[in-house]
Amino acid sequence: MAEPQVQYCTTEDGASIAYATMGAGPVVLMPSNAQSFAARLRLHPFQRALCEALAARFTLVQYDGRGMGLSARERAEHGLEARLRDLDAVVAAVGGETFSLCGYFVGGLTAIAYAARHPDRVLHLVLIDAISSGERYITETPGGRMREALVPVVTDQWEYVSDALGGPAERDRFPEAGSDVVREAFGAAIRETWTPSAYLAHQQAFRETDVSGELTAIAVPTLVISTATPERGFFELARDLARAIPKARLLRVTQRWDGWEGRDYETLVTFLSEGAQPSGARTPVAPAAVRTVLFTDLVGHTEMMQRLGDARGRDVLREHERITRETLKNHDGAEVKTMGDGFMASFGSVTQAMECAIALQRAFAAHTASMPEPLHVRVGLNAGEPIEEDGDLFGSTVILASRIAAQAGAGEILVPETVRGLLSGKPFVYADRGEFVPKGFDDAVRLYEVRWREEAETP
Numbered sequence: 001m002a003e004p005q006v007q008y009c010t011t012e013d014g015a016s017i018a019y020a021t022m023g024a025g026p027v028v029l030m031p032s033n034a035q036s037f038a039a040r041l042r043l044h045p046f047q048r049a050l051c052e053a054l055a056a057r058f059t060l061v062q063y064d065g066r067g068m069g070l071s072a073r074e075r076a077e078h079g080l081e082a083r084l085r086d087l088d089a090v091v092a093a094v095g096g097e098t099f100s101l102c103g104y105f106v107g108g109l110t111a112i113a114y115a116a117r118h119p120d121r122v123l124h125l126v127l128i129d130a131i132s133s134g135e136r137y138i139t140e141t142p143g144g145r146m147r148e149a150l151v152p153v154v155t156d157q158w159e160y161v162s163d164a165l166g167g168p169a170e171r172d173r174f175p176e177a178g179s180d181v182v183r184e185a186f187g188a189a190i191r192e193t194w195t196p197s198a199y200l201a202h203q204q205a206f207r208e209t210d211v212s213g214e215l216t217a218i219a220v221p222t223l224v225i226s227t228a229t230p231e232r233g234f235f236e237l238a239r240d241l242a243r244a245i246p247k248a249r250l251l252r253v254t255q256r257w258d259g260w261e262g263r264d265y266e267t268l269v270t271f272l273s274e275g276a277q278p279s280g281a282r283t284p285v286a287p288a289a290v291r292t293v294l295f296t297d298l299v300g301h302t303e304m305m306q307r308l309g310d311a312r313g314r315d316v317l318r319e320h321e322r323i324t325r326e327t328l329k330n331h332d333g334a335e336v337k338t339m340g341d342g343f344m345a346s347f348g349s350v351t352q353a354m355e356c357a358i359a360l361q362r363a364f365a366a367h368t369a370s371m372p373e374p375l376h377v378r379v380g381l382n383a384g385e386p387i388e389e390d391g392d393l394f395g396s397t398v399i400l401a402s403r404i405a406a407q408a409g410a411g412e413i414l415v416p417e418t419v420r421g422l423l424s425g426k427p428f429v430y431a432d433r434g435e436f437v438p439k440g441f442d443d444a445v446r447l448y449e450v451r452w453r454e455e456a457e458t459p
Contacts, residue, residue, distance in 0.1 A: 004041065004062070006070065009093035011085045018070035019063035019090045023055030026123075027099035028272060030062045031087055031107035031114075034202075036069030037062035039189035047104075049259030050128075054102070057269050063090045067198045078198075078205035083110045084117075091121075100124040100272050105131070109209050115222075116214035124272050125222040127241060129234050132215060134206040141234065151203060158196045163187035213440070215244040216394055222248040223271045227255035235302060242339045243295075243402055246387075246394040250339050254310055291346045292353035292383045292419070293398050294333065295405035296324060296360065299376040301341035308373070316373050317341070323363050323375070331356035336393055342377075342405075346393055350383050350422045357381060357413045358452040365411065379413045380405025383422055396441075403438035404447065413450040420448050 004020035011017060020037060030051075033040070040047040054060045064071040065086045067078055087110055091099070100123050103111025108130020115122045131137045138144035150161045165186065194202065222245045226238035235252070242250035249271075253264040298304075298320055305313040324343050328335055331352050336344040347353035357379045368374040382404055384397030400416070408414045420430060429451040435444040 004037070006038075007093070009089045011066070011089040013082075013085060015066040015082075015086065015089075016072040017063055017066065017086050017089050019061060019093065021094070022051060022060045022062075023058055025058040026272075027094060027096040028054055028058040028060050028102055029087070029090065029094075029096075029099050030060065030102045030104065031110040032063055032065035032068065032083070033104050033107045034193070035189045036064050036193040038064075038070060039192045043186075043189050045258045046255055046260075050265075053265040053269065054272075058100075058272065059094075061090060061094050063087075064193075067202065068193050073195065073198065078202045080109060080113060080205075080209050080211070084113060086110075087114055097121070098123050100126065102126040102128065103130045104128045106206065108132070109134070109206075109211055112211045112218065113214055115220055116211075116217040119219045122220050124274070125218060125220050125245075126225065126268065126272070127222065127238075128225045129227055129238070130224070130241065131237055132212040132241060132244075133210040134208065135210060136212075137237070138207055140236070147203065148207075151200065154196050154200055159187070159191070161196075162190035162194075165190050212244070215241065216246065216399070218245045218248075219389075220247075221271070221274065223251060223268065224248050225251045225253060225268070227253050227260070235305075239339045239341060242337075243342075243344070244399070246389065247392045249337070289348070290383060290385055291348065291393065291397070292350045292381055293336075293386060293393060293401040294345045294347065294353050294357060295342060295380045295402050296345075297342040297378045297405055297408075299378055299410040304373070316375070319367070319371075320364075320375055320377075323367060324360065327356060327360050327363055331359060336391070344393070344398070344402075346386075350381075350419060351426060353381055353383075354413075354415075354419075354423060354426070354428060354450065357450065361411055361413060361452050376410035378405055378408035378410060380408055381413070381415045381419055383419050399440060400438055400445070403441075404445070407433075407436060407447060408449075413452060414447050415450060417446045417448065 004022045006018055006020045009017050009019060041051060051060055063086065065083055066072055098121055101111040101115055103109070103126070105128070108127045109132070111125060111127065111130070112132055115125045138148050147165060150164060154161050163186070224238050224242040224245070226235045238250060242248040251264070251267060253260050304316065308316065321338065325335065328345050333345045333347050333353070333356050336346055347356065360377065360379060364375045364377055368376065380401055382397055382401035386393040386397040387395040404414050404416060414433065430448040431451060433447040433449050435446045437444045
């Protein structure tokens with residue numbers, strides 16, 4: 001494959017941005033990441049393999065944001081709005097009326113915001129190991145905590161810091177590459193991308209960037225890809241992205257030093273090739289009828305995958321999927337989507353939804369009693385009028401159902417007071433779990449645990 005052609009464009013506020021094109025076909029834009037595109041292509045075999053797979057079918061456009069890589073180094077602004085101006089300039093330069101966005105890691109922040117704000121231009125959104133909150137990445141992942149711990153010594157020990165930023169984590173992830181190879185590749189990529197002062201400014205802006213509030217506004221087909229091993233802490237971030245974005249699909253792939261499995265590239269290319277009209281051409285959607293939304297989540301999924309490995313862990317997940325789908329079918333539940341370790345389903349009857357939740361817990365309890373690998377799930381329900389479009393549900397009813405499920409423990413079913421009221425007179429047993437204020441909501445919600453074990457059937 002030919003080397004990318006590097007060109008320059010200028011943002012509306014005068015920053016010079018370097019971008020490169022590879023391949024021919026529909027445009028796929030890859031927003032700037034934490035490392036220069038030139039460094040990634042030269043030093044990272046797995047990222048080059050991804051770019052080659054895309055360039056074989058599309059025109060892949062990559063660029064360096066202001067202050068990094070081949071772009072203008074004098075620009076000290078690194079916030080989200082500046083990054084969006086960089087992307088606007090590249091879009092204008094390549095002349096694409098409509099295009100797809102592929103956000104990798106930090107580039108996912110820009111891709112999410114752009115897709116939410118420009119639904120008439122974006123055809124598909126792909127998020128690979130992406131994040132929606134810099135603060136969450138820093139506080140919840142080993143890599144994020146390490147990066148923050150290195151900040152005080154960036155100025156005085158830049159070579160040590162640049163080696164450390166990628167080296168230790170990637171040596172564990174790609175043992176076949178050899179420690180010296182990985183340390184040299186990742187350290188060189190960081191030094192090629194940043195000066196110490198620019199890196200510090202970038203890290204500060206990254207910490208303050210949060211686009212999670214824009215996830216529900218994304219109205220284009222979205223594929224969320226997680227290449228992460230459990231110890232990196234990325235899968236939970238990917239799962240939450242897929243849950244929050246309407247019509248999102250979640251794909252977990254195994255990544256080696258030299259790339260993914262071939263079928264994973266095929267899945268990505270097929271997704272980007274699917275015909276899709278810009279969302280601006282859609283007819284307005286309306287609230288659905290009252291539905292009961294049910295979320296499930298497999299407890300201890302990350303630890304299980306780490307303990308069993310991908311192959312054996314996937315076998316256990318298939319059993320989890322079989323039990324869930326059979327139980328939904330038996331109670332007239334409609335599967336909306338799966339997020340790898342959980343399901344979202346809807347019901348026309350709140351009573352059927354509750355009976356299904358209880359049947360799920362009893363089925364998983366029976367499985368755990370007879371099988372070597374336990375399966376424990378948490379379940380949350382909510383009822384309301386969600387927004388329905390193209391088979392997916394979204395809106396505050398759905399978000400609250402997800403937040404309620406996250407409050408449950410292993411083997412628990414939680415419902416809000418509204419659902420309990422709708423079930424007045426039905427033979428279900430509850431325990432008051434008090435109030436909590438869901439993230440993104442102003443008012444507290446009182447929760448009730450549903451007692452589903454046989455001895456709890458009679459009040």
